Amino acid sequence: MDGKTREAAPPSPDTTPRNGSETDKRRGTPASIMNPLDRYEPLVDDYEAFREACNRPLPSVVRVNSIKADPERVRTALDEEGVTYEPVDWHDRLLKLPEGSPGTNWAYVHGWLHGQEEVSALPALALDPDPGDRVLDSCAAPGSKTCHLADLMDDTGVLVGNDNNLGRISALRHNAERLGVSNLVVTNRDARTFALDGVDEFDGVVADVPCSCEGTCRKNPDALETWTMNHVEGLVGVQKGILRRAIQLTRPGGEVVYSTCTFAPEENERVVDHALEVEDCELVEWDAPLETTEGITEWQDEEFDDSLTKAHRVYPHFNDTGGFFVAKLRVVGDSEDETTADAAADEEVSA
Amino acid sequence: MADHENDGQRFDRLPATPAEREISGRASREEVLEWWEDRFGVPPERFEEVTFWEKGAGKLWAFSADLPSPIDAEGLGITFLRTRQEHWKPTTSGVQRFAADATKNVIELSPGEASAFAAGHDQEIDRWEGDWGYLAAAHELAGELAPIGVGLYVYGELRSTVPKGNQEELAVLDE
Numbered sequence: 046m047d048g049k050t051r052e053a054a055p056p057s058p059d060t061t062p063r064n065g066s067e068t069d070k071r072r073g074t075p076a077s078i079m080n081p082l083d084r085y086e087p088l089v090d091d092y093e094a095f096r097e098a099c100n101r102p103l104p105s106v107v108r109v110n111s112i113k114a115d116p117e118r119v120r121t122a123l124d125e126e127g128v129t130y131e132p133v134d135w136h137d138r139l140l141k142l143p144e145g146s147p148g149t150n151w152a153y154v155h156g157w158l159h160g161q162e163e164v165s166a167l168p169a170l171a172l173d174p175d176p177g178d179r180v181l182d183s184c185a186a187p188g189s190k191t192c193h194l195a196d197l198m199d200d201t202g203v204l205v206g207n208d209n210n211l212g213r214i215s216a217l218r219h220n221a222e223r224l225g226v227s228n229l230v231v232t233n234r235d236a237r238t239f240a241l242d243g244v245d246e247f248d249g250v251v252a253d254v255p256c257s258c259e260g261t262c263r264k265n266p267d268a269l270e271t272w273t274m275n276h277v278e279g280l281v282g283v284q285k286g287i288l289r290r291a292i293q294l295t296r297p298g299g300e301v302v303y304s305t306c307t308f309a310p311e312e313n314e315r316v317v318d319h320a321l322e323v324e325d326c327e328l329v330e331w332d333a334p335l336e337t338t339e340g341i342t343e344w345q346d347e348e349f350d351d352s353l354t355k356a357h358r359v360y361p362h363f364n365d366t367g368g369f370f371v372a373k374l375r376v377v378g379d380s381e382d383e384t385t386a387d388a389a390a391d392e393e394v395s396a
Numbered sequence: 397m398a399d400h401e402n403d404g405q406r407f408d409r410l411p412a413t414p415a416e417r418e419i420s421g422r423a424s425r426e427e428v429l430e431w432w433e434d435r436f437g438v439p440p441e442r443f444e445e446v447t448f449w450e451k452g453a454g455k456l457w458a459f460s461a462d463l464p465s466p467i468d469a470e471g472l473g474i475t476f477l478r479t480r481q482e483h484w485k486p487t488t489s490g491v492q493r494f495a496a497d498a499t500k501n502v503i504e505l506s507p508g509e510a511s512a513f514a515a516g517h518d519q520e521i522d523r524w525e526g527d528w529g530y531l532a533a534a535h536e537l538a539g540e541l542a543p544i545g546v547g548l549y550v551y552g553e554l555r556s557t558v559p560k561g562n563q564e565e566l567a568v569l570d571e
Contacts, residue, residue, distance in 0.1 A: 113492070114538075121538035126567050154514055154564055155542055156492060201445070203461045211470075218471045223562070225493040227446065227460040231471030243463040 081272040098362035103263040107158040109138045114157040122152040135335040161189035164369035168304045169193035177202040178248040183236035186213030188220040195226040207232045237286035250291040254284045256305035260368025292324040297378025304371040310344040313370040318349040328352040331373040336363040407449040409465035423479040437499030454480030488545040495532045502532045507569040510535035516563040518555040
């Protein structure tokens with residue numbers, strides 16, 4: 046494990062009573078009576094810093110789109126225009142723009158930059174697709190992660206960007222077009238039953254599922270104000286269905302990245318734990334490039350598979366970002382399993 | 397021939413040549429390659445890995461892979477050319493993506509002209525001695541010429557075709 050990973054906090058006492066009138070109020074009512082972040086005190090290291098970070102606005106960040114320009118040319122263009130920027134220390138393709146809107150400079154107009162949150166770069170980096178791969182982004186709109194995948198694929202292979210919301214698909218289309226992404230098929234389907242003629246299986250899938258968005262509270266405080274446990278539990282069913290389909294669509298040896306922008310273990314570890322039970326897959330280590338903490342294996346009265354410690358939780362105070370969860374899975378299967386094949390090849394060489 | 401009419405809900409790969417055309421009015425790959433070479437000096441090899449598709453009447457898409465045709469999708473690569481009109485018109489994204497190395501019909505704008513163009517303004521430019529019609533409007537940025545979008549040049553005027561949603565009031569760079 047990388048040195049940046051923090052030790053998980055000790056298992057939590059049950060902070061949300063499951064019976065009685067207090068629970069009933071919380072389950073259905075918009076949570077003016079509680080802030081859902083209160084639930085995470087037992088999980089989070091330096092809880093006060095966590096809450097303070099959640100109340101600060103997020104810095105404006107852009108990603109360099111190397112389909113159209115390399116980072117050096119982008120920095121030169123920003124210098125020529127007098128736009129101030131700061132590096133993001135964990136990734137050289139991300140820049141902070143302390144003075145404001147990413148949309149009003151020449152580099153942006155040329156499609157050399159895309160405004161996106163730092164943590165939203167994690168799913169594509171975790172999948173780390175190769176040029177020529179076949180990749181699916183199950184819940185793609187508005188397309189920041191999709192276009193990042195295209196960049197890592199050198200705009201080659203086949204990238205499918207799917208979303209079930211036709212309105213949001215126009216944002217995905219607009220962003221992909223502006224960034225010059227030409228390897229993208231945009232589809233409007235239910236990710237739980239996704240299929241596409243001509244592509245039977247994928248080398249990799251990103252399932253960045255719809256979630257309660259607690260981790261976006263720094264730019265969208267509404268996410269906390271409208272939070273209910275009923276909503277969370279409704280989402281969990283959808284999330285499980287999307288992740289299962291993602292795994293089924295991936296070739297043996299291929300990889301699936303599951304991510305959310307929420308802290309709720311119900312939507313994170315519980316969903317991945319379910320996939321481990323019902324599909325032929327395993328969690329794999331991924332060396333996250335920024336400070337994270339391990340996924341948890343216990344929450345309230347639930348226990349999750351021990352391998353969930355390989356997942357990553359990102360809290361806002363760690364790197365001054367939004368909140369995030371990311372888990373990387375490998376699909377195990379009967380046909381050519383790359384891991385087994387590689388291991389066999391290694392043995393032959395050493396023999 | 398109802399089966400052979402253009403269907404606006406799906407993408408069809410362009411026929412390789414005019415002789416293989418089954419749908420009236422549809423451009424062929426050969427004609428599209430010739431157009432980019434004639435208009436902008438972009439060699440056909442630039443599109444070697446790119447397939448061309450039509451969705452709707454005359455809107456062509458460039459996709460840097462291949463899939464079985466037809467395909468039911470909302471998008472396939474980027475829009476790059478409008479045909480089925482007297483003068484074929486490249487799109488902003490098409491010119492930005494494929495005309496970066498264009499050798500013909502590229503009008504280099506001064507910093508002030510470039511800002512006016514990006515904001516969607518038409519402007520008198522009488523120095524242009526090349527063809528009339530659709531030009532790639534470019535400016536120098538970070539040491540190289542970069543296409544901003546498509547201008548329509550007629551009667552001494554360069555009309556910006558930058559779509560309204562993409563128009564921006566940008567800084568005038570130093571000369």
